[in-house]
Amino acid sequence: MEKDLLKFITCGSVDDGKSTLIGHMLYDAKLIFADQRRAMELDSGKGSADGRLDYSLLLDGLMAEREQGITIDVAYRYFTTRRRNFIVADTPGHEEYTRNMAVGASFASLCVILVDASQGVLMQTKRHARICALMGIRHFVFAVNKMDLVNYNQKKFEKIRKDVRVLMAEADGVQVQLIPVSATEGDNITEKSVRMPWYGGPALLPYLETVETGEPCGGRGFSMAVQRVCRPNRLFRGFQGQPASGSLAVGDILTVLPGGQKAAVAEILNGDKSVERCEKGQAVTIRLATETDVSRGCVLGKDTTLKTGSMLAAYLLWMDDKNLVAGRNFRMKLGTQTVPATVMKIRHRVDVNTGAEVSAETIYKNEIAFCEISMGSRVVFDTFAESREHGSLILMDRLSNMTCACGVVEQEIVRENNLTWHEMDITRELRESQMGQKAFTVWMTGLSGAGKSTIANEVEKRLFAMGKHTMILDGDNVRMGLNKNLGFGEEDRIENIRRIAQVAKLMNDAGLIVLAASISPYRPDRRMAREIIGENFTEVYVSTPLAECERRDTKGLYKAARAGEIAEFTGISGVYEVPESPDIVIDTTGRSVEECAGLLLAGIEKYL
Amino acid sequence: MKNGFRIQKNDTDYGGSSMDHLEELEAEAIYIMREVAAECEKPVMLYSVGKDSSVMLHLALKAFYPEKPPFPFLHINTTWKFREMITFRDETAEKMGIEMLEYINEDGVREGINPFDHGAAYTDIMKTQALRQALDLYGFTAAFGGGRRDEEKSRAKERIFSFRDHNHAWDPKNQRPELWKLYNTQIHRGESIRVFPLSNWTEADIWQYIRRESIPIVSLYFAKERPVVIRDGNIILADDERMRLGPGEEIQMKKVRFRTLGCYPLTGGVESEADTLDAIVQETLAAVESERTSRIIDSDGGSASMEKRKREGYF
Structure with missing residues (x-):
């Protein structure tokens, strides 16, 4: 018979005996290998004075953990009983390592929260209970530990039961079980203890073996985030991923989001086998009957x-040393989509101790906050309550690359709902034909001093001579007017690019040829510009190397940046993300302006 | 939210899945491989010829089908591997049509570094340093490994996506949070990621999967009469003429098989009658000692030796 799998975590305050509990359970249930038992028995002799077995040694595997006698990071243990397969994530209790506890919680469907019988429900107990609920756990076991230290006193247990009931009173749809145990003595771990005859419920392991947890929420209907496009040859184009919900059969009609195109399913592969239907959880490849624009992230x-x-509200668990304030910009990963995102507003912080909603301007490490997030492009998502996979996200710092928050989507925010697009009679095509040209945008990116504006100027002169109607959007010039209110922080840089792109788009719609010259150092921002402007977009990378730009230093900016007078100067203290596949690359080193302009014109010949 | 608790849905709202435990593990590993192929610049799959590598290769072929895996495979050859392993490796690469790179630390070979005279230094030079050299040489930004969390205590603490700085060092006290299936693959130039798609598999899962999928593995895993030497309680195969015999040692024939494979002078066999996959699965499920006991190199330096080597860039 096939046994099912229960993933659970142990958490709770420091020194509540989490590692000892799991160690003792594995030991008593004879679920550890003989050599692991010998090593623990040997190491216990080294550490403890009275020579008693230290069961936590079976789990605390890092040197620093053994030295300090604490758990720093999650340890995963795998064991099988006659009834079930288990994976347990033993998580740290220190507040400092809360994010590691959250890592464990995100993977589990049940949590065992330890409470020290002599200490009662602590702030950390409450924090962990709230984080577990936040991450989607619906089955809570409170193991009231160290009952041996309170002489197996029922009154102590009942007091804690009352406190837990108060704590969990507002948690809807959650199942709660309390079990009095002693991790060091082994009471109520694998079998019922004779020392607590007043307790009528099950021991911990038998409870874990039989509890029904169901499955995490996948959402309604069929959905699959595309991981990659599989193109072994010209004839085959398949979309690979793992469905988050539902099932799908050959012939079904799928909708491709965010675009909304519809297409029929031509073929489904489960791994390397062709199948008639597939379902949630399988590793599949889907081929559509018609040529459809689908890429990773769809x-x-x-x-x-x-x-x-492009906007949603989410609960975030903040995990970074650097604080969160409104306006900070990140890379956000949701499903298989990675987009720039800004925390626009912190609506409130959740007090982990009382559960109250408190207003806050700054969110510190290990705090929970309810925030509004704005994305750099349209994202496909759902609420976490509907779908775990389409409703969970992480925020990554753009400089350190660290994962600094995880979050669950609570609701979508609809902004532009009361606006409708008016179709006008004089269209872009009409304007173009009257001007006798095709409107397009040349987007020039590169370091400060690379030669963008100089080339743009020369190209424009030549286009003008050809009778074309043109306009240059120069980064510096735009900043002196339209974008005067923007600074150089990441959020403002994104807004700067967004406005330039929107203006370029308007000018294109007016029939003009636009040359936009701006450092635009981030790939996601340039992608955004391309998305705003649409098809007639040519990316030109002016690739003059940093050393050459710095040698020229026409505006004296590099000198100032080197002296530390300009914060986040691209190339010196700020990153420049080189374009992955620019349409034209121009290195101005050793080339005349005329030569460079010629290269650019050759690249846009098709529009002229 | 009420009282700081996010409001949840009931169990009845959720649709079930008919997948069994092995199918779930398989799908998880494939998801991880596809994420790496989609997001990482230059991935490689480490191939050690062992059973875990055989499973990894099998999963990679499935993950990208009908495409071939979009990355090469890399074997770090210490020059002291069992001969059967090298033959198997070359046959497999040819049969599957995959690109198999081999890297040998030639400096170590020139200096005559060997497992008999150099002990821990041998592992460092021919494995750890060789791996670092190979990754630097090709500029790989992500390397798949077959490590499993049930193997060893510091592995049990490691993330599926495990970051290495420009010195290939692991910082166990500052690991990136890894939530749900949202793997953060962003790195700076010079940094790299080790990825362990089999993290959640156990030894028993590996064998049951090999049996279910009929995955080819090296014959050393099956019990057979082999020429061996008993040394410090370990059964060592006399695989070639370089095997040195100590005083009082002699080569004898025994029916043995291997639970793990590595360098033959450092790998202990077990006496066994298990010469079919069914028998091996039976034996694995009944085993009382963990498979690491047969790897002599891992016991050098006490229980924390694996973490030390990982900090220095071992896989």
């Missing part, structure tokens, strides 16, 4: 509640 769906938008 979601294939059928009858779903998925939403497409």
